[in-house]
Amino acid sequence: MADLLQAWLLQQRALVPSGSATARAIQYSLGRWDALTRYLADGRLPPDNNWVENQIRPVALGRANWLFAGSLRAGKRAAAVMSLVHSARLNGHDPYAYLRDVLERLPTQRANMIDHLLPHRWKA
Incomplete structure (x- = not known):
C-alpha cells in the first residue's frame, strides 16, 4: 500500500x-x-506521533500565553512552574498534590537533598 501511495504521489506531483x-x-x-514509512520495517514504532504531540501541546500553548505574563521575569517564572506541572503529570503525579507537597517541604528540605523534590524522584 505504501508503494502504491508513493507511486501515486509521484504521478500527482507531475500533474500539479x-x-x-x-x-x-x-x-x-x-x-x-x-521517515514516513519507517514504522513498516519496525513493528515497535507507532505509525504516528500523536502521543508525543498530545504531551507537548500544553507546553506549546502555554508558551504563547507566557508572552503576556507582564514581564520577562514573570514569563520565566510561569515557564518554570508550567515545566514542573507538566513534568509532574508526565511522571504520573497529580500536579496539585505534587506542588502542594513540594512547597510544604521546601523550607525545611536540606540543600543537598533538594533533587529529591524533582518530579522524577519525588515520593509523596
Whole structure:
C-alpha cells in the first residue's frame, strides 16, 4: 500500500503546478518518505506521533500565553512552574498534590537533598 501511495504521489506531483500548495505538500511527503514509512520495517514504532504531540501541546500553548505574563521575569517564572506541572503529570503525579507537597517541604528540605523534590524522584 505504501508503494502504491508513493507511486501515486509521484504521478500527482507531475500533474500539479510547481510552487502550488499541493505541490509543496506532495514534495514534503516524498522528501520524508523514509521517515514516513519507517514504522513498516519496525513493528515497535507507532505509525504516528500523536502521543508525543498530545504531551507537548500544553507546553506549546502555554508558551504563547507566557508572552503576556507582564514581564520577562514573570514569563520565566510561569515557564518554570508550567515545566514542573507538566513534568509532574508526565511522571504520573497529580500536579496539585505534587506542588502542594513540594512547597510544604521546601523550607525545611536540606540543600543537598533538594533533587529529591524533582518530579522524577519525588515520593509523596
